[in-house]
Amino acid sequence: MADSSIEIEIRNVTIDDLSKIFHLGEKVFTSREVSNLYRTWDEYEVTGLFNSEPDFMLVAEYQDKVVGFAMATVIKKARSAWSYGHLLWLGIDPDFSRRGVGKMLFVKFKSIMEQEGVRMLLVDTQADNKRAIAFFEKLGFENPTDHVYMSLYLN
Numbered sequence: 428m429a430d431s432s433i434e435i436e437i438r439n440v441t442i443d444d445l446s447k448i449f450h451l452g453e454k455v456f457t458s459r460e461v462s463n464l465y466r467t468w469d470e471y472e473v474t475g476l477f478n479s480e481p482d483f484m485l486v487a488e489y490q491d492k493v494v495g496f497a498m499a500t501v502i503k504k505a506r507s508a509w510s511y512g513h514l515l516w517l518g519i520d521p522d523f524s525r526r527g528v529g530k531m532l533f534v535k536f537k538s539i540m541e542q543e544g545v546r547m548l549l550v551d552t553q554a555d556n557k558r559a560i561a562f563f564e565k566l567g568f569e570n571p572t573d574h575v576y577m578s579l580y581l582n
């Protein structure tokens with residue numbers, strides 16, 4: 428494939444993007460690589476956030492194809508001037524990985540959060556998701572805190 432870096436467009440979502448985001452998430456959040464993301468990803472993540480936080484949903488588009496997405500929420504605390512921008516979901520088509528698409532989405536996300544007056548950005552992922560951790564560290568995130576997922580099988 429030709430170098431796509433200059434042809435990627437980052438834009439806000441429209442309703443026509445929703446199924447594309449959902450199916451791209453199914454491709455990205457695999458049970459083998461990111462089991463908890465796989466388990467918690469479903470169409471209601473996409474439609475719910477489109478209802479509640481449409482301004483914080485971005486897609487990366489290459490030649491009319493959605494190749495990445497970022498979806499976030501802003502948490503406002505009562506009796507505090509602080510608000511937090513939580514990047515909930517970030518996914519890049521594996522065919523486009525390491526081409527700067529994730530970084531482009533993040534740069535746009537960060538500028539939206541700055542316009543919102545957000546004071547701190549939060550991200551989280553499972554501890555064995557090494558490439559996401561390397562990605563977030565490259566973008567300046569620090570102070571990783573262990574976060575334990577547990578599961579319980581039901582009959």
Ligand SMILES: CC(C)(COP(=O)(O)OP(=O)(O)OC[C@H]1O[C@@H](n2cnc3c(N)ncnc32)[C@H](O)[C@@H]1OP(=O)(O)O)[C@@H](O)C(=O)NCCC(=O)NCCS
Pocket residue numbers: 455456461464515516517518519520523524525526527528529530531551552556557558559561562563565
């Ligand atoms: C993590 C993810 C978002 C990175 O997206 P990407 O578009 O491939 O990342 P970029 O090309 O913008 O990378 C920017 C920098 O992050 C770091 N990075 C990205 N992927 C990396 C990897 N696999 N290993 C080490 N460092 C990596 C590098 O420093 C990179 O800069 P460089 O390529 O100049 O060295 C993508 O791999 C992905 O969708 N992963 C699966 C889903 C996921 O884990 N999402 C995050 C939690 S919701």
